[in-house]
Amino acid sequence: MLQLRDIHFSYPNQRPRETISGVTLDVRAGEMVALLGPNGSGKSTLLSIAIGALKPDSGDVLFDDEPIAGFSRREIAQRMAMVAEQGAIRFPMTALEYVLTGRYAYSTAFGFDSPRDVEIAMQSLGAADAAQFAHRRFNQLSSGERQRVTLARSLAQQPRLLLLDEPTANADIAHQLSLLDLVRGLTRERGLGVMIVTHEINLAAEFADRMALIKDGRLVACGATREVMTAETLSELFETPLFVDHHPLSGSPVVWWMRTGSRIEDRG
């Protein structure tokens, strides 16, 4: 579905240092790929390149084997949707109005939302478990509720690929789990491809099919979660000692850390 081919990218004011150096990565239909790495490693930049917001210096971004450089903004928006954390909006707006903006890629230049648009928006709210918020003001929702409404808006785009940029930042563990459960369900039911950038290693290990580890703009490892998540690889990635255990119920890898500077003998 989405293919990144040998992507090189550097920000104009940071040249010659490359932010992304030769990353090749695929996301297939029905699959969730987690992108992990330290702060500033280039994860969000890679998402921006995938959706066409940034043009790579070299390399190709392909969607169904076609370069996205040849697509219009609307054509891209009908294929991929981005979900990031949404803060407060400075204008009063209901959640339904917010989700209806997701229909932009299918609209004429102006004109009103068709009954079909409203129907899709309501269905999307339902699919994101947020139908009960439809008529409430977006700004009055909690951050966890906003996330679900934001997910609903991305579903209203009827995309085939979701790009999630730290969608669970600032959410409590229950909201994190329910959001990822929802997204995981969508990959199964609708064959949606998902690429997620997150700092929650353990959640990524539980939900993602594959993991791509990125550091200083380079792909360090990429593969099935259980193969990639080794103590050695992760410790090197984050430059801090980490241990890998297994979740008592699901058997997924679980990362343990150690207090910096702590010594075993301290525990007596």
Place this chain on the structure above:
Amino acid sequence: MYIMKTETLIGQGKSYLTVRRALIVISVLLLALLGFAVAALSLGSEHVAAGQLFPALISKLIGTASPLSREQDVIIFSLRLPRIAMAIGVGAALAVAGAGFQALLRNPLADPYVLGVSGGAALGSITAIIFASGLSYSRPLFGFAGAAIATLIVYRLGKREDDPAHLVLAGVVMSTFLSSVIVLMTAMTDNVKLRNITLWLLGDLSSGAVEGLIFVLIAVAVGAAILVTQSRALNLMMIGERDAFAMGVETARVRWVVHLTASLLTGAAVSAGGAIGYVGLVTPHLARLAAGSDNRLVIPASAIGGALMVLIADTIARTALAPRELPTGAITALIGAPVFVYLLLKSRK
């Protein structure tokens, strides 16, 4: 499907903008504008009953003898009617520009006057008067250029996302700077006429020339139409530019179109009627309060609401202390400044 009461005042039942709600709001506003225009036409030192106005208007159109005296005829058709048309044009232009700037800058405090864009237009107009008075339409064109440059600078200075007050601060700096330049220019040219013009730039519709009136009305029609075509994209830009881009909006194009159109509107309005403040701030805010934030309605509703606001302010300005006249801009500022403070306090919460 859910049907619940919404928090907006008009168009009960739906939490999004329907054609019905848009039509209701627009019709009510148009009727109000028409009513006030007739009232404004009859009010003044020479009172003409509203009942006499329609026969007079019809006889004017078909060229028969007017039921009005010659003095009345001159007052109504040569003085009041152009002035009312000017108030409507200037008000609509400033309000639409304000609605455009607010959505584009994601800032409910944005207004051509507050941002210093009106100051840019004023400086442009004055430059035209001093250096290019021979060129026809030089005043509105220079006004437009001044507004466009001021917008660009303020946008660069105040782009910071997190704090709406930052942009306003940039606008204040811009305004004070431009006012000083205008004062210096008028002082150095030592021209009595120019001093009068400076006063007029504070917002006075009494001396608008026909040339300016035509330019304003054309600018409003074209500008509002352009912004309405961008209103759906602006709905997305209002939430966030990065999101809007990801959702299919050509953000760079929309930014340029809205920026230039709002500058054109401000340039036309200011070069014709002076820097009348706060119209672009108050009107879109009231429109949103009444009918939600969807720009497909906020922009046309602001156009009519802005026309209404300036028409009312100007009628007060010329009748309250008659025969003395107050600057129209002073009246709008009396209404607008408290609203601005309210919005500022709200945005800081």
